[in-house]
Amino acid sequence: MKTPPFLLFAALLFWGWQTDFLIAGATLGAALELARFVKFRWELDDTDFNRISSFCIVLNIALMGYVFTNNDTGGVNGLVHGHTVIAAAKSGALTTTRFLRWLPLTAFAFIAAQMFNARPSVPLTAISPVLRWRRRKGDNEFAGHYYNIEFPYFMVCLFAAGIHENTGSFKYFFGITILAVWALWTVRPRRFKFLAWAAALAAVAVLGIFGIFGITHTQHIIQSFNAAWMARFFGNRVDPLQTMTSMGRIGQMKLSAKIVIRLEPHEVGHVPSYLREASYRNYHPQKMTWYAGGGLSDFEIIQAENDGTTWNLTTAKTNAENINIACYLEGYSRELDAPEGLLPLPSGCSRLENTPPDMILKKNKNGALLAAGRGLMIFDARYAAGATIDSPPDAGTTNHFDLNVPTNEIPALAQVISELNLSAAASETEKRAAVEKFFLNKFTYTMWQGREKHADTNGTPLTKFLLTSRNGHCEYFASASVLLLRELGIPARYAVGYYVHETRGTGYVVRERDGHAWCLAWNRDKKCWEDFDTTPPSWVAIESQRTEFWQWLSDVRSWLGFEFAKFRWRQANFQQYILWALVPVLLVLLYHIIFRRRGKLHGAKDKKSAARENIWPGLDSEFYQLEKKLAARGLPRQPGETLADWLERALAEPALTGLRSPLQELLRLHYRHRFDPHGLPAAERERLRDEAKACLDLLLQARP
């Protein structure tokens, strides 16, 4: 079915407008509409269409590859870095949408071939490679079916136009409504009154509007549905504002052995034990969640030194230690359109050196550093014991976040404190030692989350941990310790990050399962925050027991990914790089499609059948050129149709009646050449050649 004039132009223009390819859309549309005004036509046969189709498919695959590798938040980076499920899904969706948006462009060759072809339709086998494959296998069910793809292409344009950013605007909806009405107007059923037709369309449009609202609403509901809980399980990104613990949940805690950070100390053996990403102040006992006590707006931008690669975090501090840290930024900043994430830093870090020059760094009051820029950050961190960038404990006594203990945890804490047997005059050092000893002697580490700590009317998970079960993982120990220290009058915070213990060559690697939680305790004498970890040291051994025998394999993959990421993030114009790398691949494929149809790409079986077909005599007949020419004029021969029957059908065309007798004479010669076991004498063979040429010339003159 043909589209009404200028509908394709309008659709392509609409697509260009919606996806910011306005000039491309207008050019393509104008090129297609040109077919209505020029008389020039190609005579493409099925094979030509198959080639064009193959080219479009290769182009699409190349484009998909380009979009995929070029995807900042995922794509191939996501694959080699071992992204989380959500990130992978996000990047998949992003790849798909970007790819689909270009569909009218990549399918253009196909529609243009049809518009400028003598027969305004394409063979069904060209549309689907599956059908082509079946045809090669000898299934001729779909041979000889031709379709006009103008309307399908129109739909593709509308669909691709739908992939745009301006959500909440009705431009797209009104656009497609107008185009659809235009398209449907030309094919409306004539037996109904105009009014009935218009009313039906209007009803559909109204339903469409309701549909839009419905989808938006559903989306909101799904998004708000326990988003934090989902984030906990599907994302290993640390949120600087809150961290939801797994306390009170049932089941085995599992974290992967994926390498997330690599450390290279400048002096052998000088390596920090803890790398902190964020710390939190407020505990919500029902949600089992720690909050930072502030919003993203609390983050303030840090200015770099003049060279842009050095950042002073705290002043007036001698930095004894220096370590090189390589970490991935797993998040994505919509605002900056760049990867974003928290930097894992050693305690007392005061200066970052040799960072990538285009990094943007922010910090909040809890000492979390939020960096944005490249997906892989490699930098030197200088650190020493003492002052940190964290804000000191609040001065006042009211609303003192760092001493705040939720009321329903107090009874359990009081019972523990009585168990500690502290004298009234105990110093803070003594108190900390007592707490440390208490956890070390009376508690065990376990990754198994039993039913006994599940929250119920008898108490919170933390109460059960402290009083009855006395086993758990680091989040229990850290949360309990923070609250216990606070109850004892020592300001404390909940810290999240990684524990460093595994050497690799001269450096260290940190795996996802080395993720850890511990306390920050305020030292009033030194006026600084100190790491205070009460989790039994055996936890490292317990975690390492879960090492799988194939871990070396995943480490190799991780190393490859790391090397790739180093290369990828060093290359500023990486995208162009990939684009140009795709060009030769595309050209080689193109060459194969056009010139090597029966070449190396086919298997041995095909060769055999080709050899069998080629032994028949007379396959060099010039008659086949005529057959091809006529097929391109819209008179293709069916596989089961004999040449004589087909010629009879073809000659029914008025323009060809003059060719009847020469063609029939030629067919007789051709048949003798092909099917007479005696073959064609040399003189007759010459005649076949000459007459075929003459007929070809006649055919060219007899334009339809």
Added chain:
Amino acid sequence: MTDANLTAARETYRRIAANISKIIRGQDSAIRHLLAALAAGGHVLLEDYPGTGKTTLAKALAKSIDAQFKRLQFTPDLLPSDILGVSIFNQRDQEFHFHQGPVFTNILLADEINRASPRTQSALLEAMGEAQVSVEGERRNLPELFFVIATENPVEFRGTYPLPEAQMDRFAMQFTLGYVSAEEEVAILTAQEHNHPLDKLKPAAALAEVIALKHAVENIRISAELKRYVVDLVAATRAAHGVQLGASPRASIALMKTAQAMALFDGFDFVTPEQIQKLAVPVIAHRLVLEPQARFSGITARGVVEETLKKLKVPA
């Protein structure tokens, strides 16, 4: 075989065909098929409703050739000896004398073959297959030109014994005449207004000419590629959907031989794909046994062959 012989054979065909079409109107393709089977040395089964001209066609052929013609009306009580012949004791010379049955002829019309008992049917079919009959342990050859035209009414009619599958295979071709157009039927009425034109039909060819035609057909060439096409076509019916029993190699042979005859009629010295395609349905379809389920779902043997023709790539 010289070109002159071929031309003569073609002329024989043309004369016989023209002669028959004086009687049988509007059935040119049926006449061609009939003569192709005759020239290829096969036998023909005409299956059609009563009154469509089956017997007339057979009679017209017999009359057009100056050959011996016999007609056998098959009935349920017909015995094999009624067909083959019987030895009778002669009192005078005290010896048995063999009395030839109607099978010893050039053209035999076996009318309503499906009304006789299977025992009688098989007696005829043996003669068709071997071109000889064995009576009382003695082998007797049939004449060089022996052509059977059997007719039958569709098996749905009462009082019939459908031919067994194995015997259907003995017929080179089966086709129907069908009803002709209204104009043709009016012409038939006009022709028979006073008397039957069959009565006035004169022979158009001598027996020797028809035998020469048969020899000419044997010399029509067929390429290896087309032989392969014939074999592929027949083999494809064995694998076709809904077919319980496909066509046999005998079908391939029959298809090739009749195609040779048809090529001769068409003025070719060699077989072209058209002749094979045109003959595929009459030669192959009656040999196929369909699965009962396929039959009930509306698949016909004719449809299976036509579908195979469409799907199989024809040499071009």
